[in-house]
Amino acid sequence: MAELPDLTLEPSIKYLRDSIVLMRKLLSKQIFNSKRANNKGAPVTPLTEKNQLKCLIYVNEQYDGWKEECLRILQSKFDAETHTFAPENEILEALQRSAIVQALNFQNPLKFCRPFLSFKKDEAIAHGVQALDLKLPFGEMEVLQENLDLIKMELGVEHVEVLSAIDLDDLAKAGPLVSLLNQSPPSPGYPTPVFLSR
Structure with a gap:
C-alpha cells in the first residue's frame, strides 16, 4: 500500500x-540604507561585505493578540461548504464586541483591523477554511532550520540563525536592531530577517 502524500x-x-x-529584498534594502546617512533615528549597522554579515531570522509561528481574535471571529462566521462568510456587518459587530479589540489603543480599531480581515477572507474563499488557522500546516522554524545551507547560499552570508520572535533571549540577540522587529513584526508565513555585521 502506498503512503499518503505529504x-x-x-x-x-x-x-x-x-x-x-523577501530576505534578499530586505538585505539589499538594508545594505542600501546603511550606505546613506540615517536621520530617522532607527539604528542601522553599517554593512559592507555580505560575507561579513550574519542573518537572524525571526519567526512567530502563531497569530496572537488582535489578529488571533480576528481569525477566531472569521472562523465562526465562515461556511466551509459554500466558502462564504456571514454579512460584513455581522462580522464587524462581533469584532466591536471583542474585548481584545476594545482594548486596542487605536483611534478606530475597525479601520485598523479591516485590511487584515479582508485579506484573510479572500484567502479563505480562495483556499478554504485552513486559511483561517492560527498556524501554518507545517513548522516554519523547522523548514528554515532544515534549509540553512540553501538560505546561506541564496543570501551570500555565512551565518544564519532561526529564532523565535516570542523568546526574550532570542530577541536580545538583535541588539538595537530589535526595533526592526517592532516596525515589521513576523507573523505566520512572514518571517523577519535582521542582518548584523559579524
Whole structure:
C-alpha cells in the first residue's frame, strides 16, 4: 500500500521560496540604507561585505493578540461548504464586541483591523477554511532550520540563525536592531530577517 502524500510539502516549499525572496529584498534594502546617512533615528549597522554579515531570522509561528481574535471571529462566521462568510456587518459587530479589540489603543480599531480581515477572507474563499488557522500546516522554524545551507547560499552570508520572535533571549540577540522587529513584526508565513555585521 502506498503512503499518503505529504500535503504540507508544497506549501512549505512555497514558504521557503517566498521567504528567501523577501530576505534578499530586505538585505539589499538594508545594505542600501546603511550606505546613506540615517536621520530617522532607527539604528542601522553599517554593512559592507555580505560575507561579513550574519542573518537572524525571526519567526512567530502563531497569530496572537488582535489578529488571533480576528481569525477566531472569521472562523465562526465562515461556511466551509459554500466558502462564504456571514454579512460584513455581522462580522464587524462581533469584532466591536471583542474585548481584545476594545482594548486596542487605536483611534478606530475597525479601520485598523479591516485590511487584515479582508485579506484573510479572500484567502479563505480562495483556499478554504485552513486559511483561517492560527498556524501554518507545517513548522516554519523547522523548514528554515532544515534549509540553512540553501538560505546561506541564496543570501551570500555565512551565518544564519532561526529564532523565535516570542523568546526574550532570542530577541536580545538583535541588539538595537530589535526595533526592526517592532516596525515589521513576523507573523505566520512572514518571517523577519535582521542582518548584523559579524
